[in-house]
Amino acid sequence: MNLLTFTSTKTFRHGIHPRDYKELTKDKPIERMPFSNEYVLPLSQHLGAPSVPVVKPGDKVFRGQLIAEPGGFVSVALHSPVTGKVKAIELHHHPSGKMVESIVIQTDPFSPQTLYHEHEIEWQDLTTQELLIMIQNGGFVGLGGAAFPTHVKLSVPEGKKAQFLIVNGVECEPYLTSDHRLMLENYENVFLGIRIAMRILDVEKAYLGIEMNKPDAIELMREKMPPDLNCEVVPLQVKYPQGAEKMLTEAVLNKEIPSGKLPIDIHVIVNNVGTIAGIGQLFRFGQPLIERIVTVTGPGIQRPANLMVPIGTRLEDVLEYCGGLKDNTRQILFGGPMMGSPQVFLDVPIMKGTSGILCLTDYEVKVREEYPCIRCLRCVDACPVYLNPSRLGALAKKRQYEAMLDYHILDCMECGSCSYVCPSNIPLVQRFRVAKALLREQMAKQKQTG
Numbered sequence: 001m002n003l004l005t006f007t008s009t010k011t012f013r014h015g016i017h018p019r020d021y022k023e024l025t026k027d028k029p030i031e032r033m034p035f036s037n038e039y040v041l042p043l044s045q046h047l048g049a050p051s052v053p054v055v056k057p058g059d060k061v062f063r064g065q066l067i068a069e070p071g072g073f074v075s076v077a078l079h080s081p082v083t084g085k086v087k088a089i090e091l092h093h094h095p096s097g098k099m100v101e102s103i104v105i106q107t108d109p110f111s112p113q114t115l116y117h118e119h120e121i122e123w124q125d126l127t128t129q130e131l132l133i134m135i136q137n138g139g140f141v142g143l144g145g146a147a148f149p150t151h152v153k154l155s156v157p158e159g160k161k162a163q164f165l166i167v168n169g170v171e172c173e174p175y176l177t178s179d180h181r182l183m184l185e186n187y188e189n190v191f192l193g194i195r196i197a198m199r200i201l202d203v204e205k206a207y208l209g210i211e212m213n214k215p216d217a218i219e220l221m222r223e224k225m226p227p228d229l230n231c232e233v234v235p236l237q238v239k240y241p242q243g244a245e246k247m248l249t250e251a252v253l254n255k256e257i258p259s260g261k262l263p264i265d266i267h268v269i270v271n272n273v274g275t276i277a278g279i280g281q282l283f284r285f286g287q288p289l290i291e292r293i294v295t296v297t298g299p300g301i302q303r304p305a306n307l308m309v310p311i312g313t314r315l316e317d318v319l320e321y322c323g324g325l326k327d328n329t330r331q332i333l334f335g336g337p338m339m340g341s342p343q344v345f346l347d348v349p350i351m352k353g354t355s356g357i358l359c360l361t362d363y364e365v366k367v368r369e370e371y372p373c374i375r376c377l378r379c380v381d382a383c384p385v386y387l388n389p390s391r392l393g394a395l396a397k398k399r400q401y402e403a404m405l406d407y408h409i410l411d412c413m414e415c416g417s418c419s420y421v422c423p424s425n426i427p428l429v430q431r432f433r434v435a436k437a438l439l440r441e442q443m444a445k446q447k448q449t450g
C-alpha cells in the first residue's frame with residue numbers, strides 16, 4: 001500500500017501544532033483486556049439525567065444485560081459489562097472527583113462471558129424513531145470524550161434539516177490513538193454505522209475527516225469504502241483542535257459556524273468515529289455499549305497499549321495490566337494532555353467517554369514560572385474561536401469576571417491552545433475554566449431568583 005499518494009490543504013483557521021507523541025501507541029493493535037473481579041458503573045456516565053437502576057443487590061446479571069434504564073430523553077441505558085452478581089448500589093469515586101451513585105458488579109469467575117443476546121438486527125425496515133430508541137437503549141453516548149447521548153445528537157430539531165453527516169476521525173489530541181486503531185481494525189462497523197446514521201438523518205452525503213498523520217487509515221478507509229456508500233474520506237492537515245465540531249466542519253466544508261450556533265444551524269451533524277462504529281456493532285451483533293477502546297500511554301506507564309476495556313474497569317486494574325506506573329509518574333489524566341481531566345483516585349472506573357489514560361512524569365507536569373504578558377499576541381493567533389485570550393487573561397487575573405462576558409468568554413471551548421503558545425507561561429485556560437464556572441453559577445442563581 002502506498003501511504004503517501006495524497007496531500008491536503010484542508011483545515012480551519014488559527015489553532016496550534018503541538019508534538020503528537022502518537023508513536024508510543026499508533027502501531028499497537030487493540031488488545032482485549034482480561035476480565036477483572038469487579039466493575040463499577042456510575043449511573044452518571046453522560047451529559048443529562050442519570051440512568052435509573054432496574055437491578056438490586058444480589059441479582060444475577062449477564063454480560064450485555066440492561067442494569068439501568070434512561071432517566072429521561074437526555075439520558076441513556078446502562079448494561080452490565082460482565083456476567084456476575086450485583087454486589088451493591090452505592091456512592092463511589094467518580095472521575096469528576098465527586099462521589100456518585102454506582103452499580104458494583106462482581107464477576108462470575110466461571111462464566112464464559114458470552115454476550116447476553118447476540119444477534120444481528122434487521123435495521124432496514126425500522127423507522128427513524130425505532131432506530132433512535134434502539135441507540136438510546138443501547139446506551140450510546142459520544143465516545144470522543146463529551147459523552148452526549150447519541151440519539152439526541154441524531155435527532156434533528158423540528159424546523160431544521162440536516163444535509164451532511166461529518167464523521168470525526170481526527171483524534172487531534174496528542175498521544176491518543178484509539179480512533180486510529182479502530183479505523184484500521186474495525187472499519188466494517190464504521191461503514192455500517194455511517195449507513196444507519198445517514199438513514200436516520202435522511203442525508204445523501206457523509207464525510208469522514210482524518211488527519212494526515214494517519215495515512216494508513218486514510219488509505220484503508222478509501223480502499224474498503226463500499227461503492228454504494230456516499231461517504232468521502234477527507235484528508236486534513238494536522239492541527240489542534242481540529243476534532244472540535246466547529247473546527248472540523250470548517251475544515252471539511254469550508255463553512256464557519258457562527259458564535260452561539262450549532263453545526264445543525266448550517267445543516268451538519270458531527271459524530272465521532274468510535275460512536276459510529278459502536279452503532280454498527282449494535283446492529284451487527286446486538287452488542288450495547290459495554291466496552292470501549294482506551295489508549296494507555298505517556299512516559300509514566302511501563303507498557304503503552306491500545307486496550308479494549310469493559311466499561312466500569314477500575315483505573316488501577318488497567319494500570320496493573322500495563323505493567324504499572326514508573327517511579328517518576330506524577331499525574332494521570334483521563335483523555336489527552338490538552339483537555340484531559342486529572343484523576344485523584346486510582347479506584348475510579350473507565351467511563352463510556354474515557355478515550356485515553358495519560359501518565360505524565362515530573363518533567364511534563366513541572367510548574368513553570370509565570371511572567372507578565374508581553375503582548376506578543378500569539379494567543380490571539382492560536383485561538384480557534386477568535387477570542388482575545390490576552391485581554392481575557394488580564395481580566396481573569398483581576399477577577400473582573402463579568403467584564404469577561406463582553407469579550408465572549410462563554411464562547412471559549414477550553415481547548416488550551418492559548419496557554420500552550422504563551423511564552424510567559426500564563427495559565428490562561430485554567431483561569432478561563434474558573435471564570436466560566438463562576439459565571440455560570442451566578443447566571444443560574446439569577447435565573448432562580450427571577
Ligand code: SF4
Pocket residue numbers: 382383384385386387389411412413414415416417418419428429432
Ligand atoms: S482556551 Fe479558549 S481562549 Fe484559549 S484558545 Fe481555546 S477557545 Fe481560545
Ligand code: SF4
Pocket residue numbers: 372373374375376377378379380389390393421422423424425426
Ligand atoms: S501569548 Fe501570553 S504573553 Fe503573548 S499576548 Fe498572549 S497572554 Fe500575553
